[in-house]
Amino acid sequence: MITGGCLCGALRYRAEGEPKAQxxxxxRNCQRxxxxxxxxxxxxxxxxxxxxGPTRAYATTGGSGRTATRFSCPTCHSIVYGTAEVMPGLINLYAGSLDDTAQFKPQIAIFTRSRPAWDDSSRGLTCFETVPSR
Structure with missing residues (x-):
């Protein structure tokens, strides 16, 4: 089980099983x-x-050109998870919100076409300029 939440503790989540991807x-939206x-x-x-716990939703046009919605705590404003139209039925939990960050083991990097030159975090990962096809 994976657990996590916001900075103030008002918004919490629990995920069963293994992630489909990490x-x-x-x-640019995620950078901002x-x-x-x-x-x-x-x-x-x-x-x-x-x-x-309570959430506050903020929808934008994502890098895919479709709607991406991020959910945050209305008290401390921590961004905790998100959904995307291009990924129906799926939720992305943000790694910084995990109780145990050692559970995060990224395998891929997406939208590397906009990766800043100073961010070398995706070295060794399978990289995609945009999103991989399903």
Whole structure:
């Protein structure tokens, strides 16, 4: 089981089973979201994730050109998880929100076409300029 949540503890989640994928997203939205060069994510079937506590949703057009929605805590504003139209039925838990960050083992990096030159975090990962086809 994977658990995590926001900075203040008001928003928590629990994910059962193993992630379908784990990786880094270097799209410009994720860079702006985190203030860094990427966001780390673990992808689960939505049915495997239980969320407790209040959330605030923010929808944007993602790097794919389709809607991506990020969910944060309305109290501390930590970004905790997200969904994307291009990935129906799936939830991406953000690696920085994990209780045990050692559970994050990225295998891929997406949107590397917009990866900053100073962010070498995807070295050794399978890289995609945009999103891989399913």
């Amino acid at each position: 990786g880094l997203c270097h799209c 979201l985190t203030g860094g060069g990427h966001v780390g994510w673990l992808c689960f079937d939505a049915t495997a994730v239980a969320v407790e």
